[in-house]
Amino acid sequence: MPVRGDQLTATFAALADPTRRAILARLAHGEATVGQLAEPFDVTLPAISKHVKVLQKAGLVEQTRQAQWRSCRLRPEPLRDVVTWMTQYREFLGESFDRLDRYLTDLQKGDRP
Amino acid sequence: MPVRGDQLTATFAALADPTRRAILARLAHGEATVGQLAEPFDVTLPAISKHVKVLQKAGLVEQTRQAQWRSCRLRPEPLRDVVTWMTQYREFLGESFDRLDRYLTDLQKGDRP
């Protein structure tokens, strides 16, 4: 019954690729066409197209069509599912801070990464 | 800037498997041998052994040897790296991320050793 579990698997699998994470980072700054997403990378357009498809199936990216361009936009839900999944390790993560606590504290003071 | 790009890839790849996530959930409750980890699953011991090896390479699990038993323990660092990586999507995630963020920050303020 947990279709949600499969969703998590698809999300983690999608994130387990540096090119796809870079695509997501690019989309965090705004929408982009597949061609624009491909520019920074040293791979062919079909390869990027396939990466986008993987991200789409994981629900991380939404594609809207206008003329012959496909505009890609980041969807937050799967990342929220990851956060939800991680909450079961909250206490464990809290046991021994060294880096994250400082990072998050700096974030609260107003610094941006 | 990524903490350890390859490390993050290995972590996400390790998490992209339901059996391995179940092993982690089991280890969140305490140490266990490979045999104990294998019990709930309908797969052979070698299969679990390989899963543990993947988790080890991702730094999520530490194995200590005592006699003929290998005791497995959860390591928090890679999960913290995931949280750190996710902070770049803070604005997309909104409340759900802020809740985890706040929890970790509050924990730091309250748990002064």
Place this chain on the structure above:
DNA sequence: CAGTTAATTAACCACTCTGGAAAGTACGAG
């Protein structure tokens, strides 16, 4: 010593994933 237990390694099989090249699709312009 041989035997048992715990776990890994080896060998193998069936997929799946990622890449490139090439062909196909869809739309707008002329």
Place this chain on the structure above:
DNA sequence: CTCGTACTTTCCAGAGTGGTTAATTAACTG
């Protein structure tokens, strides 16, 4: 309708994954 643009899909090779069984290593036990 034809051409160019912007992808997507198909096909293929090579690498990797997840599972099996069988063999191997390692440590304790009688």
